[in-house]
Amino acid sequence: MVLTVFGVSVIVFLVLRLLPGNALTSALGVSAGLLNHAQLVALDRYYGVGEPVVQQYGSWLHAILTGNLGVSLSSRTSVVSLVGAALPVTFELAIAAMLLGLLIGVLFGVFGALRPGRLVDVSGQGVSVIGLGVPSFVIGTGLVTLLASVFQYFPSSETFASLTSDPWLNIQQIFFPAFTLSLGIGAAIMRTTRASMLEVVGQNYVRTARGKGLSRHSVTWKHIFLNAFIPVLTMSGIQLGYLLGGTVIVEQIFVLPGLGRLLVESINDRDFPVVQSVTMIFAAGFVVVNMLVDILYAVIDPRIRNR
């Protein structure tokens, strides 16, 4: 896992070094022309522009490991403070979206699989077609339009309130973007849950459990669902990648000051220290969560634990 994150850092670094020209002069724009040669050299040295690639990478890696993410080229503030302000927003959004997605996906998936072809199943399939086929930016844009025209509610009208400072406003501000993201995840989770449940429903031990008179609730959740849950968990881990990518778009639509918005802004400003750091954080988050998923396998399934 450490190796993967390390490799990601190499890839991100190399990709961003591909850019033609000098990040520094493009960041400074017109004002770069006003600097004299000595000033440019000093700045180059400060940002490590002229050094060989390996050395640049080494110093960047060293800086990251010591908690120094560098200085933003556009706002001149430390990347740590920018990221520190944005991370909780994205974190909250991702968790809320994941929980909503699991809720939608698991409920429709379980009850759809118990009565295939009936109302719950069919409506679930309908939701899953929408969730998989309609891009989150279309759902988001549509939702914002709807909220504005029908309820006169504008998500961007107030500045973002954190969960601690104003919980009620915060939940209002997080709910719609999280809902937008959760439809796509929910659809994928639902399909997996349904298929996985259908495979388990016909097993002999399910018939035995029903035969010995266990309650329907107990059979559904303890005997069928728990045994059908591993693929659902795998799918949730995969969907996290989609989710993190989706935060970039949804934060843009709902004007949330999270990592995704920071990333797009810094790409537009060609502010590469910030782009590098934010991408690394997304990748590290993805890797860590998938490692947690691997651990959860063992928690849920004793067969994996004892192997």
Place this chain on the structure above:
Amino acid sequence: MTMTGVGSPPAPPAPPGELDAAASPVNRQGLFQALWRSPNGRVGLVLVGIVVAAAIAASLGGTPYDPQYQNAAALLQHPTWSHPFGTDQFGRDILSLVLDGLGVSLEIACLAVLIAGAIGTVAGVVAGFLGRWTSAVIMRVTDMLFAIPAILLALIVVAALGAGWLNSAIAIGVGYIPIFVRVVRGPVLALRESGYVMAGRVLGFSRSRLLLRHILPNVGGIMAVQTSLALAWSVLAEASLSFLGQGPPPPTASLGEMVSQAGSLAATAWWTLAAPSVAIIIAVIGFNLLGDGLRDAIDPRTRKR
């Protein structure tokens, strides 16, 4: 990208003389019929047909108006007979813009999938067929690429290369490479140990002959499925990139950019949002369903369900 239903196809009972005849699991005629029999495949085929026809029409100049022609006398008009999807804030005909955008979108998607498919398949086959070390290195790199969410990978590649038609395609293609590698490698690993590949090895066939004539044709099915799903993703990714302002710069038409522009107009002019959104949705659902249908058609086990 699920690996369900991707096992090793049964070894074809071929007489020694015909051992080289590429035996795909389903013959061409049967594949189309099986595709048409599955409801997913049928709907997908029709939707993809509509999208491709629209895109070809647009790239041949078959749009009702010049997409970039700004008619100052017809700003933000409701859908009418002369402008079936209405006009935008510059008085441009939205139908023409959508058709043109679909064309651009499909061109980028096809090139992206070509890039991802070519690199990903070669890497996947090599990782599955060659020795342990090569395989380990390729899979490691794949894991690393996989750890960066695909759309983010595309976003930073575009950031590094600069916005543009070709760069969008490269960026989207790079984002999808790891999925092709993984999907191709699994079956190749299984096929390597299958009876007829062993037989070929015993007969002294060269590595390249085994790869090209015995293994690749049998991976063709799942590659067709994956290509269709990849096209769906690429259309979506292209729209997402241009929605974020990282797509090809104007005057290139782009569906994502139209949705983004419509965000501020849609409350009063819903049609500016509806048309490009529906075009993206039809393309994405169409390619996804076609992929599902192909999977059903190729794998008899899912076909029976």
